[in-house]
Amino acid sequence: MQVASMHFRERAHVRLNDARLQANLRKMQGKFSTKRRASLAEFDDFEGTREAGKAIRNRALDSLDVWLETFERNATARGATVLFAETPADINALVLEIAATHGVEKIIKSKSMVSEESGLDHAIEAAGLEVVETDLGEYILQINGYEPPSHIIGPALHKSKEEVAELFHRTHGTPLKTGIEELCLEARGVLRGHYLSADMGITGGNFFVAESGSVVLVTNEGNATLATTLPKVHVAISGIEKIVPTLEDVATLMRLLTRSATGQSVSNYVDVLTGPKGAGDFHGPEHMYFIVVDCGRTGVLASELRPALRCIRCGACMNHCPVYLSVGGHSYGWVYPGPIGSILTPMYVGLERAQELPAASTFCNQCGVVCPVKIPLPDLQRKLRERAYAGGLRPWYEQAGLKLWAWAARHPSLYAFGARLGARVLRSRADRDGMIHRLPFAGGWTDERDLPAPAGRTFRDLYRQRRGASR
Amino acid sequence: MRVGFLVTCLVDLMRPSVGFAGIELLEAGGAEVVVPAAQTCCGQPAYNSGDRADAKALAAKLVAEFEGYDWVVVPSGSCSGMIRTHYPELFADDPAMRDRVEALAAKTRELTDFLADVLGLERVPGRFEGSVTYHDCCAGLREMGVKAQPRALLAKVPGLALREMPGCESCCGFGGTFSVKFGEISARIADNKCDEIAATGAAAVVLGDLGCMLNIEGRLRRRGDATTKVLHVAEVLAGTIPA
Numbered sequence: 160m161q162v163a164s165m166h167f168r169e170r171a172h173v174r175l176n177d178a179r180l181q182a183n184l185r186k187m188q189g190k191f192s193t194k195r196r197a198s199l200a201e202f203d204d205f206e207g208t209r210e211a212g213k214a215i216r217n218r219a220l221d222s223l224d225v226w227l228e229t230f231e232r233n234a235t236a237r238g239a240t241v242l243f244a245e246t247p248a249d250i251n252a253l254v255l256e257i258a259a260t261h262g263v264e265k266i267i268k269s270k271s272m273v274s275e276e277s278g279l280d281h282a283i284e285a286a287g288l289e290v291v292e293t294d295l296g297e298y299i300l301q302i303n304g305y306e307p308p309s310h311i312i313g314p315a316l317h318k319s320k321e322e323v324a325e326l327f328h329r330t331h332g333t334p335l336k337t338g339i340e341e342l343c344l345e346a347r348g349v350l351r352g353h354y355l356s357a358d359m360g361i362t363g364g365n366f367f368v369a370e371s372g373s374v375v376l377v378t379n380e381g382n383a384t385l386a387t388t389l390p391k392v393h394v395a396i397s398g399i400e401k402i403v404p405t406l407e408d409v410a411t412l413m414r415l416l417t418r419s420a421t422g423q424s425v426s427n428y429v430d431v432l433t434g435p436k437g438a439g440d441f442h443g444p445e446h447m448y449f450i451v452v453d454c455g456r457t458g459v460l461a462s463e464l465r466p467a468l469r470c471i472r473c474g475a476c477m478n479h480c481p482v483y484l485s486v487g488g489h490s491y492g493w494v495y496p497g498p499i500g501s502i503l504t505p506m507y508v509g510l511e512r513a514q515e516l517p518a519a520s521t522f523c524n525q526c527g528v529v530c531p532v533k534i535p536l537p538d539l540q541r542k543l544r545e546r547a548y549a550g551g552l553r554p555w556y557e558q559a560g561l562k563l564w565a566w567a568a569r570h571p572s573l574y575a576f577g578a579r580l581g582a583r584v585l586r587s588r589a590d591r592d593g594m595i596h597r598l599p600f601a602g603g604w605t606d607e608r609d610l611p612a613p614a615g616r617t618f619r620d621l622y623r624q625r626r627g628a629s630r
Numbered sequence: 631m632r633v634g635f636l637v638t639c640l641v642d643l644m645r646p647s648v649g650f651a652g653i654e655l656l657e658a659g660g661a662e663v664v665v666p667a668a669q670t671c672c673g674q675p676a677y678n679s680g681d682r683a684d685a686k687a688l689a690a691k692l693v694a695e696f697e698g699y700d701w702v703v704v705p706s707g708s709c710s711g712m713i714r715t716h717y718p719e720l721f722a723d724d725p726a727m728r729d730r731v732e733a734l735a736a737k738t739r740e741l742t743d744f745l746a747d748v749l750g751l752e753r754v755p756g757r758f759e760g761s762v763t764y765h766d767c768c769a770g771l772r773e774m775g776v777k778a779q780p781r782a783l784l785a786k787v788p789g790l791a792l793r794e795m796p797g798c799e800s801c802c803g804f805g806g807t808f809s810v811k812f813g814e815i816s817a818r819i820a821d822n823k824c825d826e827i828a829a830t831g832a833a834a835v836v837l838g839d840l841g842c843m844l845n846i847e848g849r850l851r852r853r854g855d856a857t858t859k860v861l862h863v864a865e866v867l868a869g870t871i872p873a
Contacts, residue, residue, distance in 0.1 A: 175818055400812025481801045481819045482812075519812050521819070522678060523768035523804025538719075541678060548680030550652075561676055565684035568639075568670040569691060578643050585644075594851050608820065608848035611644070611860075614872075618637050618646035623664060 163492030165514035171486040196423025216469035234372030237434030245405035247277035270294035271363030272567040293382035312474040334398030360386035364397030393444040400468035415531035419473040475527035566614040586615035634699030640840035645760035650869035659749030669869035707770020756869030767839035818848040
């Protein structure tokens with residue numbers, strides 16, 4: 160996908176002033192967090208389960224090469240073909256090669272965020288094949304001119320039902336509907352035809368299971384089920400970090416995933432797919448392929464940012480992020496938004512193109528507290544800030560200002576003098592109401608806020624004075 | 631017991647009364663309070679901006695200044711959190727400093743936590759006629775475990791009625807330099823907090839950190855609210871609210 164993360168500020172500015180998006184974000188805000196919190200009551204020991212989830216993910220990452228080999232061996236033994244994609248271009252090339260091999264003309268897709276990284280749909284269409292997204296949110300975005308996703312679980316959450324109704328009316332040529340259920344039934348009818356006429360189904364992979372060579376797919380719509388049962392070829396694409404050692408591990412992670420995402424005990428459909436149709440099987444594709452994707456993940460694995468690879472793509476972090484909930488997912492300018500996106504984007508597309516993302520955080524850690532696998536998201540954002548600082552990517556005045564502050568803070572009498580002066584200068588800028596309305600160099604604050612003026616004397620001076628007086 | 635009091639750079643510059651209120655409360659609880667004279671800043675602005683070297687230098691200075699006391703008490707969740715949760719990480723691969731830093735971190739407490747859970751303060755000097763709502767500062771809540779303590783202490787203030795916001799734990803949008811670097815986003819998040827405060831109808835919002843305080847009051851005033859008071863919990867408990 161095209162990278163627009165370097166325009167985060169401008170994109171955020173536009174979206175902060177988009178009344179319709181803001182209304183949609185407000186609607187989203189309470190929904191997920193309330194449902195998630197309610198579902199926590201189903202755990203005997205939620206914190207213990209989080210710790211277990213973290214341990215499972217760490218165990219996989221710590222010996223990822225072993226688990227990859229195990230997965231490949233077991234998947235191949237069950238009749239699937241395992242392929243590796245190092246770059247985004249590799250993903251697209253492999254998919255097209257598979258399609259050519261099997262004479263595929265029409266592809267249906269269940270949601271795959273990884274495929275967004277490589278712009279797979281565009282590559283498929285450029286090769287003259289037809290592709291239809293079947294996740295309702297992704298379908299909506301596809302028929303709206305391939306609008307990018309704004310959330311990893313609900314890619315079209317930024318759209319209201321009115322916008323979707325208008326879009327369906329225009330695209331399907333059907334009468335304008337008003338109810339959500341009516342709209343879903345319309346989509347269902349349209350998509351059913353596509354499922355039945357597709358030659359190949361492409362899915363993502365919530366988990367790739369090493370011990371059995373399986374892929375686990377989690378949906379509420381059953382689109383992954385249909386996309387993998389009807390077409391004669393199934394291609395499952397996922398990042399190397401999604402490999403999990405055992406089905407037992409998957410069971411624990413599933414308990415965390417669906418509750419953290421939507422507050423559901425389990426999603427409506429969970430597919431555990433192992434190999435293509437066997438001799439005695441009634442259902443299933445004739446050919447099954449796994450595309451296991453690197454695209455910068457081994458680089459993250461080898462770095463201090465490794466904990467980010469524990470991510471199981473639940474979306475809880477962004478559902479609780481005050482920044483995401485103010486600016487929306489599109490501001491982040493790439494595939495993954497919110498706190499996890501602020502870490503993965505610079506790591507996958509380059510820090511110099513996305514350094515504003517980890518910078519735009521208050522470090523409130525609401526994300527870290529809800530992450531089901533305990534990724535220390537603000538700590539990782541800080542590490543990226545360290546890289547940006549060390550790499551000279553920050554504006555000169557920022558680095559100069561910091562150095563000056565830190566130098567003064569190491570010289571107490573100088574610092575005391577500076578603070579005394581500062582307190583007086585700030586006091587002098589106060590209006591009659593005791594507020595400062597404008598501060599040069601601090602427009603970021605005073606454009607939309609007053610600054611309460613200080614009393615005018617520092618604690619240090621007052622304390623010394625009072626202690627002197629009491630002797 | 632000797633308490634080393636870390637005033638914090640924002641209290642020193644912007645709101646000295648909070649510092650004096652904190653000292654008064656600690657002395658009321660029986661502590662001997664010392665304010666190390668050479669203290670300046672805990673280093674968090676440098677740390678959060680990615681300037682590790684300066685953060686370490688300031689941290690080393692603070693450790694040397696405060697490690698001689700029985701406790702280090704801070705009228706801020708953010709600065710105490712810096713010492714307790716981040717200083718150990720800063721010196722994780724420095725064997726010479728690591729033990730000293732961990733020892734200091736273990737005895738560093740946020741003010742209300744110390745007053746309630748260590749000193750077990752039974753009575754507070756302050757009175758307040760009216761309703762307040764309490765804003766949980768992020769670092770205080772998530773790094774220093776400050777939640778019940780300020781509420782328990784406020785319950786001892788005669789005349790005070792507490793009205794909770796549903797979003798009391800939501801970030802106010804300050805985030806240190808974030809408030810200036812990403813001012814528009816920061817102000818919007820602050821606006822949401824101000825809506826919640828207004829919805830309680832409380833006469834004041836009480837909180838434990840200067841950053842949140844300046845941010846929330848600044849946004850309240852700019853949006854035309856000249857009456858809702860924004861108070862540091864130390865001032866309310868000590869009864870030394872500035873006029």
